[in-house]
Amino acid sequence: MTVESTDKQQMFRISRRSMPMAVVRLVDHGASAVIHVEAGAEAVVAGILSDSSVEVILEEGAKLELVRVVEAGPGGSCASRLVVTQAKDSVLRSFYVTHGGRMVSDDLSVTMAGEGAEAFINGLHDLSGSERADSHTHVDHAAPSTTSNQLYKSIVRDQACSGFLGRILVRRDAQLTRAYQLSKNMIVGAAGRVEARPQLEIFADDVKCSHGAAIGQIDEEQIFYLQARGIARAAAVDLLVRGFLQDVLGQIRHDGLRTEVGQRLGLL
Amino acid sequence: MLKIKDLYASVNGNQILKGLNLEVNAGEVHAVMGPNGSGKSTFSKVIAGHPQYSIDSGCVELEINGQMTDIKGMTPDERAREGFFLAFQYPVEIPGVPTSEFLRAAYNAVGRHHGIEALDPIDFDAFIRTRMKVLQMDNKYIDRAVNVDFSGGEKKRNEILQMAVLNPRMAILDETDSGLDVDSMKIVAHGVNSLRTRHNAMVVITHYQRLLDYIKPDIVHILYNGRIIKTGGPGLALEVENKGYDWLIK
Ligand SMILES: Nc1ncnc2c1ncn2[C@@H]1O[C@H](COP(=O)(O)OP(=O)(O)OP(=O)(O)O)[C@@H](O)[C@H]1O
Ligand SMILES: [Mg+2]
Numbered sequence: 106m107t108v109e110s111t112d113k114q115q116m117f118r119i120s121r122r123s124m125p126m127a128v129v130r131l132v133d134h135g136a137s138a139v140i141h142v143e144a145g146a147e148a149v150v151a152g153i154l155s156d157s158s159v160e161v162i163l164e165e166g167a168k169l170e171l172v173r174v175v176e177a178g179p180g181g182s183c184a185s186r187l188v189v190t191q192a193k194d195s196v197l198r199s200f201y202v203t204h205g206g207r208m209v210s211d212d213l214s215v216t217m218a219g220e221g222a223e224a225f226i227n228g229l230h231d232l233s234g235s236e237r238a239d240s241h242t243h244v245d246h247a248a249p250s251t252t253s254n255q256l257y258k259s260i261v262r263d264q265a266c267s268g269f270l271g272r273i274l275v276r277r278d279a280q281l282t283r284a285y286q287l288s289k290n291m292i293v294g295a296a297g298r299v300e301a302r303p304q305l306e307i308f309a310d311d312v313k314c315s316h317g318a319a320i321g322q323i324d325e326e327q328i329f330y331l332q333a334r335g336i337a338r339a340a341a342v343d344l345l346v347r348g349f350l351q352d353v354l355g356q357i358r359h360d361g362l363r364t365e366v367g368q369r370l371g372l373l
Numbered sequence: 374m375l376k377i378k379d380l381y382a383s384v385n386g387n388q389i390l391k392g393l394n395l396e397v398n399a400g401e402v403h404a405v406m407g408p409n410g411s412g413k414s415t416f417s418k419v420i421a422g423h424p425q426y427s428i429d430s431g432c433v434e435l436e437i438n439g440q441m442t443d444i445k446g447m448t449p450d451e452r453a454r455e456g457f458f459l460a461f462q463y464p465v466e467i468p469g470v471p472t473s474e475f476l477r478a479a480y481n482a483v484g485r486h487h488g489i490e491a492l493d494p495i496d497f498d499a500f501i502r503t504r505m506k507v508l509q510m511d512n513k514y515i516d517r518a519v520n521v522d523f524s525g526g527e528k529k530r531n532e533i534l535q536m537a538v539l540n541p542r543m544a545i546l547d548e549t550d551s552g553l554d555v556d557s558m559k560i561v562a563h564g565v566n567s568l569r570t571r572h573n574a575m576v577v578i579t580h581y582q583r584l585l586d587y588i589k590p591d592i593v594h595i596l597y598n599g600r601i602i603k604t605g606g607p608g609l610a611l612e613v614e615n616k617g618y619d620w621l622i623k
Pocket of ligand 1: 384387389409410414425462
């Protein structure tokens, strides 16, 4: 791997000769990064970021797992951007977490330019107080036989608000595309808000697409069951929240990073 | 151990329990039988403190630290930590929460209240395996989410596993036998019997004599329309098995 850094930009070039699977750390200086994974190479990149702009280029057969934790700090606000271009048979695993900030937004745009490209795009909002977080995803299926899977989950406590806007575009030539998108939200308490909007634009005819949004409350029968076993209400809520987030957290394939994120969220 | 006096209780504005009286002493096993819809599960949920069920009048006392104590104002978890246990007729599924984690959280919550040191995952694992052995449960269950993808009978067995983990002083078993095959029922009954001591007590709600062949009750009650309409010895259950409830209701 070669790294070139200036004050304003970090450049990572990952080749097949690079150390396999060592986690590359992005440094947050409110700046931008370019991650270029060469043909056939694999990389795991993680960063705790505030304002950031990351560009990813995946060459043919390249694989990248990218975990971004956004921390705006209490009362803070920030915006991050991720732009990905995927060549043939490349695989992207993107995981985005935000837990806090008055106004936090994330824009993610993936162009699946090569046949057989695959993307797993996941996100998690853990919000309380009067925090607000918005995730926008835009997945452009520009080549045939490309697959995208999106799972976004949110925990919304107090008066917090979680927004998810997911756009999927399937171009005319992108036959045999599969595109799945799911937004699941759990409101803890009465005052939380969720805005989930899927947008599908499909111009090819032989495709499989699905999208869905679910907004639920803490299940009081589950709480009662846990309480009936001696677990206090607050701890019972924590257990249910952890249970709710367990599958999305499981989308992080790198064990160390999954544990790290879980701990950061107080889930482990 | 448990004393219920003139209990009237409602759910969603419908009064279901209408003057229920029951007294259970340490060392005793009581059986409660009664037609569908007579209020048996309602009774068990009221005692457990389910928030949807409200007590209109009467009193419910549980022995706590040697004192009969009104538990009306106590939350379900406080009751459980004081040694009350309900084995649910319909155990609740909790997706995403591993059974092992749930059991450990419960064990530590109750234990901590009584000054018992919390167990870490490794020590708890050793402990839980001994309990599962008694109930002849496969280890794979504790890695699964609570009651998710458990068969009906497995869920019931899981209830008794929880009872074995928490070792309550006062337990109500709500139709633990329904859904269990003949062999499973023997195993579960054996598990329940192994937990019996002179210092604890239980109420076994059932429709069938078969369970009572294994868990022998001292006293049998018939609950009908929200009240105990008859109390007798073990013979009463046999009589119900043969004759049904008609002769009691008239
Ligand atoms: N949440 C509820 N809302 C409204 N009515 C309820 C509710 N729960 C129970 N009931 C009613 O209360 C009555 C008693 O129900 P309960 O479940 O206590 O009966 P049961 O004796 O346990 O019956 P079974 O033998 O079928 O288990 C029934 O008529 C039932 O419809
Ligand atoms: Mg019932």
